[in-house]
Amino acid sequence: MVAASAMPQALSAVWRPLLTGIVLIGLIEAAKRGHLLPVFVPAPSEVVMEVWNVPRLVTANLGPTAWKAFVGYCIAAAIAICAGSIAVSLRVLYGPIYNFGVMIHSVPIIATAPLLALWLGTGPQVQIAIAALASQFPMLVGTIQGLQAADARQRELMHVLAASRWQMLRYLLIPSALPYLFAGLKIAAPSAVLGAITAEWAGAERGVGAMMLYALFSYDTPKVWLSVVLTCLLAGGGFGLWALVERFAIYWQRDVEIAD
Amino acid sequence: MSRDIQIDQVSMVFYGRGEPVIALDKVDMHIPAGQFAAIIGPSGCGKSTLLRLVADVMQPFAGTIALGGETPAAARHAHSLGFVFQAPTLLPWRSVTQNIELPLDVVGRRSARRSARTTADLIALVGLRGFEHALPHTLSGGMQQRVAIARALMLTPDILLLDEPFGALDEITRQRMNLELLRIWSESGTSALLVTHSIAEAVFMSDRVYVMSARPGRITSIIDVPLERPRRLEMMRTPVFFDCVNAVRDGLFGHEMTQAAGQGQPVEAY
Numbered sequence: 001m002v003a004a005s006a007m008p009q010a011l012s013a014v015w016r017p018l019l020t021g022i023v024l025i026g027l028i029e030a031a032k033r034g035h036l037l038p039v040f041v042p043a044p045s046e047v048v049m050e051v052w053n054v055p056r057l058v059t060a061n062l063g064p065t066a067w068k069a070f071v072g073y074c075i076a077a078a079i080a081i082c083a084g085s086i087a088v089s090l091r092v093l094y095g096p097i098y099n100f101g102v103m104i105h106s107v108p109i110i111a112t113a114p115l116l117a118l119w120l121g122t123g124p125q126v127q128i129a130i131a132a133l134a135s136q137f138p139m140l141v142g143t144i145q146g147l148q149a150a151d152a153r154q155r156e157l158m159h160v161l162a163a164s165r166w167q168m169l170r171y172l173l174i175p176s177a178l179p180y181l182f183a184g185l186k187i188a189a190p191s192a193v194l195g196a197i198t199a200e201w202a203g204a205e206r207g208v209g210a211m212m213l214y215a216l217f218s219y220d221t222p223k224v225w226l227s228v229v230l231t232c233l234l235a236g237g238g239f240g241l242w243a244l245v246e247r248f249a250i251y252w253q254r255d256v257e258i259a260d
Numbered sequence: 261m262s263r264d265i266q267i268d269q270v271s272m273v274f275y276g277r278g279e280p281v282i283a284l285d286k287v288d289m290h291i292p293a294g295q296f297a298a299i300i301g302p303s304g305c306g307k308s309t310l311l312r313l314v315a316d317v318m319q320p321f322a323g324t325i326a327l328g329g330e331t332p333a334a335a336r337h338a339h340s341l342g343f344v345f346q347a348p349t350l351l352p353w354r355s356v357t358q359n360i361e362l363p364l365d366v367v368g369r370r371s372a373r374r375s376a377r378t379t380a381d382l383i384a385l386v387g388l389r390g391f392e393h394a395l396p397h398t399l400s401g402g403m404q405q406r407v408a409i410a411r412a413l414m415l416t417p418d419i420l421l422l423d424e425p426f427g428a429l430d431e432i433t434r435q436r437m438n439l440e441l442l443r444i445w446s447e448s449g450t451s452a453l454l455v456t457h458s459i460a461e462a463v464f465m466s467d468r469v470y471v472m473s474a475r476p477g478r479i480t481s482i483i484d485v486p487l488e489r490p491r492r493l494e495m496m497r498t499p500v501f502f503d504c505v506n507a508v509r510d511g512l513f514g515h516e517m518t519q520a521a522g523q524g525q526p527v528e529a530y
Contacts (some may be wrong), residue, residue: 156345160336160341161366162336171365216325
């Protein structure tokens with residue numbers, strides 16, 4: 001597909017889920033007004049009123065969480081891409097690095113967050129660290145898979161051309177790694193947000209996670225739901241941003257991307 | 261400049277699980293500079309392996325290969341080799357022009373020993389004018405392979421190595437591509453070594469056909485093709501052409517044919 005038809009296509013991809021969402025919200029609203037829903041399910045309008053009444057609730061909590069998730073994500077991306085590159089170029093370290101990535105990925109965050117708070121102190125550093133730990137794995141795998149994606153023929157071609165190691169990397173290995181890397185970056189973004197929010201439960205003054213915890217303890221269901229909506233917005237936004245960048249960066253696979 | 265290809269007593273053994281496989285057994289070959297030679301043989305006779313040895317993708321187990329008096333490694337580092345694979349092997353993120361210019365990027369555009377031929381000339385030569393900025397996935401298989409040929413010619417190689425370059429194409433496109441390839445080859449003046457499965461193609465294209473047998477890979481016969489250049493499709497109807505085709509066929513199936521004649525059995529050959 002050429003760029004000219006990309007916009008209408010993006011629109012048609014958006015309007016269906018949007019319509020479904022609006023209808024669904026409308027139905028819940030109607031059901032609540034008709035007293036068909038239990039007391040702990042708030043009407044969507046109540047959630048919106050929370051924001052309307054106290055806008056500071058959103059502005060004061062969304063920013064810190066987004067910022068901490070972003071910093072943790074960037075640190076994780078830098079480390080995962082470096083570690084992945086080392087794993088591919090030094091076969092001896094392939095196993096150890098991969099296994100270490102799996103191990104960190106399997107650690108339950110909810111248990112380690114308080115421990116990290118003890119070790120690192122109760123500041124943003126805990127949430128940043130947890131966001132990094134929670135999001136590293138897809139990016140590590142993406143880097144490792146991606147740098148191995150070039151096929152044997154393509155490598156032979158570069159060899160016959162007498163390409164140096166650096167040229168091999170620049171002209172073949174990095175471009176063929178990009179689709180895998182983008183997949184990893186995309187999947188890791190929501191993980192970083194969820195990691196930061198879970199870490200906020202272990203002690204944070206501000207943030208969506210903190211707001212969620214306070215709301216839970218005070219049985220303030222509209223506020224709980226608001227924090228859920230904010231989490232979804234952050235996580236989905238991170239994913240969507242990368243999907244958008246990917247769409248333009250991986251131009252040679254755009255047709256394939258749309259097809260699936 | 262053009263280089264001759266001198267292959268002396270080259271053997272190749274692959275060690276896998278189980279018995280070591282002798283892919284090539286004391287192969288001798290000499291292709292004079294500027295000539296077109298073809299290797300034909302059944303699957304597994306080591307013809308692709310031989311091509312990879314010449315291209316310095318692998319090292320021979322025994323024996324020596326000299327390309328214009330130099331080792332394959334030296335020839336490769338001098339950017340004297342053009343290799344066309346079975347599959348086009350294009351880089352999907354590069355346009356037609358960028359794929360053809362890949363060798364220039366590797367050698368360095370400034371130091372590249374540029375012939376009179378520019379990228380535009382090459383694109384015209386392989387008949388892809390108007391597709392300069394197309395990405396590979398928008399092209400047909402035949403067009404992709406033509407890009408691969410243009411790329412192999414970018415640095416005007418001394419030796420062109422062709423590993424069943426049109427194996428995946430239909431007969432009609434293949435015939436047309438062969439004619440184009442011959443035209444391009446005669447204009448560039450390089451030595452060429454073609455690996456193929458087709459008897460007619462081997463005879464039509466080359467000055468000399470090497471017939472190989474499988475397990476172990478050996479050269480069983482050498483057929484010189486006395487057809488004049490430039491080759492034309494009508495030549496495929498001449499007695500000389502048929503004689504050569506029959507000679508190659510005898511080389512490939514001779515053993516089975518004499519056996520079958522004794523038993524009065526029909527011979528399965530194409």
